[in-house]
Amino acid sequence: MSSVRKPDWLKSRPPSGREFADIRETLRERNLHTVCEEANCPNLGECWSGRSSSRRGSAGEHAGGDGDPPAGEGGGTATFMLMGDRCSRGCNFCDVETGGMEPLDPDEPENVAEAVAEIGLDYVVLTSVDRDDLPDQGAGHFAETIREIKARHPGILVEVLIPDFQGEERLVRKIIDADPDVIAHNVETVSRLQYPVRDRRAGYEQSLSVLAQVERESDTYTKTSIMLGHGEYDHEVYQTLADCRERGVDIVTLGQYLRPSRSHLEVQRYDHPDKYETWRQVAEEELGFLYCASGPMVRSSYKAGELFVDAVLREGKSVEKARDEARRTV
Template identity: 35%
Template sequence: MSTALNETEKKVNFKKPQWLRKKLVPTAQKEMEALLGEHKLYTICQEAKCPNISECFSKKNATFLILGNICTRRCTYCNVHTGKPTEVDLAEIEGVTTSVLKLGLKFVVITSPARDDLKDGGAEQFYRVTKNILKKSPGTQVEILIPDFKAREESLERVVQSGAVIIGHNVETVPSLYHIRRNASYERSLQVLKRLKELGGEKVKTKSALMVGLGEKEEEMVQVFKDLLEVGCKFLSIGQYLAPSGDYEKVKEFVKPEQFERYKKIALDMGFEFVHSTPYARSSYMAHEYLANQK
């Protein structure tokens, strides 16, 4: 059989499967984008080309991206722009809060690109945005999804003091594939999650996320589950990696829904308190559900 035929077969077999074809709601998306544009705000939903954007925007759910939309790292799976970031914009503190109030949000997720150019990695801005939301919308809960801050103790202490009920930091993938995470390390990410839990105690739940479809093996995934539990992380999200374009890491496999269910069962049986494990799960997808079953 010729090489050309093999390549053709690969293309046919690698079409996006039915379970990854999501319905779009463009009208609702435009309404949310108009509000965000009014306050010059960014969302990770837009920057990362999240496949859930229409669904979440139609439900008035969004993950606010603070500290600009330029990342100081160049991970080969992520669509967020890389370059020289702008100065910290203090106006976004009120801008995010105003949007939360206008939308009547009861659960808010705040994240940021990596800001290695800042001494604290942006921890103070996370603190201020969260505190402002809680002050002006006391019925709202806040989850923050942070970069690793290079594991600086002062930065981790500051975000724990913010009042966020969940603090997430994503390990993203298994250790053998960490070459896709530039200027990051698996060990450092575990250290960050461990310290967040130690500092936050029972008041703070920690959360992480994993992508699949990059060539990882089940035994590697299970080992990551063990590692996360050892550092006190009991909330987990598992979703299918989808390349933003041909310039990024290639999808090696479209993981079947049954395997996502298997991962969920394994993780829950091991001791995780809540797991979102579906092809379209992302770290902030349906974030309010993680605390819904807590006592």
């Protein structure tokens, strides 16, 4: 067991309700996976059960509807995990299964696009397992899914959370060329703790190089995420934020690491919500990030960040107004 006791204020709602069941059925029918389930996201109950306080609501709010919802009136949050439910890497914080890789499903891009319409999303997040076993590490399949969604649903906003593709620029460029609205890649933790937190094939400088390439070669928003609770020092968190901002990252999320099982890394510390608010102020007011979602239950795919992008890109609101509206959901 972890030697650090989980505080009483760190709680999440268990998944339940008709909306949750509807979304799960839609995904099962098409053999699709979400990182919400595979990584045991603590916000799954809120996002899938119609409890979101956001304008767009939860991912299940419009389940069963026909076609695309009107802009600004669709469902909300679900993160599709592409290329299977098993990863070629073994990060010590992650609950996704490792090894036993299977061939890609050629129907997955089309199935994801159909599920987006059935659930009623107007903002979709795509991520994937690492597929180091494939010649292009799955970049082409990822890009095809983006294009399939955009072709069928021109008004939808697409955010992608991509692997590092071992730092190969030609593979990152495949994602850029598919023209998503936000490209995210997570540094996960500070430089000193990259291992044992991440698989040895990942790395701090490699991740920073991916973020820098996205900023250099595209006009999309760039995003990253940092987990706290692995034993990092404040000056290391600050340096990580500064390094990401120097590479042009626009949006950052900070959240508490929660141990998925006894076989994963122990939690070294639980920071109070006040500490997360301090980091938000540092990120936005001192370092100049356009938006920072920071809180114990915040994850890289988080409705507040999506609301910020939605308000700026779709509604043309100012950064300040979009920040204020998105912050109410954290």
